[in-house]
Amino acid sequence: MQTLLRLKSLAFPLSVLAAVAMSFSCVPGDKSLSEKQDIYQGQDRALVDDNQRLRKEVHACKQQYAKLKRSVKPLEETRKGLEKELNLLRLRLLEKETEVKDLEKQRASLQEQLAEAIQEVVRAKAKLRSLESRAEAASNMAETEIALKALKKRGHLNKDDPSISRAEQLLKMSYKEFEKGNYGGALYLANQAKGHLKDVQLHTKADPMKPLPGEIPFSVPISLRVSKTSNLREGPGLNYKIVSTLKPGVALVGYSRMDEWINVKTESGVKGWIFQELVKGR
DSSP states (O other): OHHHHHHHHHHHHHHHHHHHHHHHHHSOHHHHHHHHHHHHHHHHHHHHHHHHHHHHHHHHHHHHHHHHHHHHHHHHHHHHHHHHHHHHHHHHHHHHHHHHHHHHHHHHHHHHHHHHHHHHHHHHHHTTTOHHHHHHHHHHHHHHHHHHHHHHTOTTOOTTOHHHHHHHHHHHHHHHHHHHTOHHHHHHHHHHHHHHHHHHHHHHTTOOSOOOTTOEEEEEEEEEEESSOEEEESSSSTTSOEEEEEOTTOEEEEEEEETTEEEEEETTSOEEEEEGGGEEEO
C-alpha cells in the first residue's frame, strides 16, 4: 500500500515534466534560431558583396581621375599657349595703333607743309635766278643726300618708312628743278625732304640697344606704361641682371620685342627689357 502511494506521488512530477517537455517540443525554438543564423549569414554575404562592389567602384573612380588628370595637362598647356598668343596680339595691336597715330600726325604735318609751300613758292620766285639761291639749293640738296644715306646705313631703320620714301622723292624732284634752273624750287624741295628725314631721326636716334639675334623691331616706337611693379633687366630673360625696379604708371617707350620681352627706355633715359604682361599702352 505504501509502495503504491509512493508511485502515485512520483507520477505527478513526471506528468508535469512530460507536459513541459511536450510544450517545449511544440515551440519551434531550434528552427527559429537556424533561420536567424541563415539570415545573418545572408546579410554578411551581402555586406561582403557590397564591399567588393564599392572597392571596384573606387578603383574605377581612381582610374577615371587619373585619366582626367592626364587629359587636363595638355589643356592647361594649350591655355598657356593661347594666353601667350593673346598677349602678343595685344602688343601687335598697340603697335598698329601707334602707327595710325603717327600717320595722323604726318597727315597733319603735310597739311601744314602744304600751307607753308604756297608762301615758300611765292618767296622762291624772287630768288629764282640768283646765284645765292643756286649755292644755297646745292648745299641743302647735298646735306639732304648725306643725311639720307646715313639713315639707310642704320641696321634698325625700317626701309619701308613712308618718311624715307617721301624724302627720296622730294630729293629727286629737287635735283630736277635744279637742273631746270629753278633754284628756289630746288631749295624748297630739299628743305621738305630734310623735314621728313628729321621725323625719321626723332624716331630712331633713341633706339636703346644694338639689336639681338631674334629681336624684332617695331615699325614705330610704342608708348607704354608700367601696369605692375616690375623689374627692368639688362636682357630678355629672368637670368639677366636687374637694372631698375619700376613702379606702376611709369612711362616707357618700346622699340622692339623678343618672345615675351620688350626692349624699352624710361623718360629718365634708363634702358632695358621688361616682361610684356607688365606693361600697357598709354
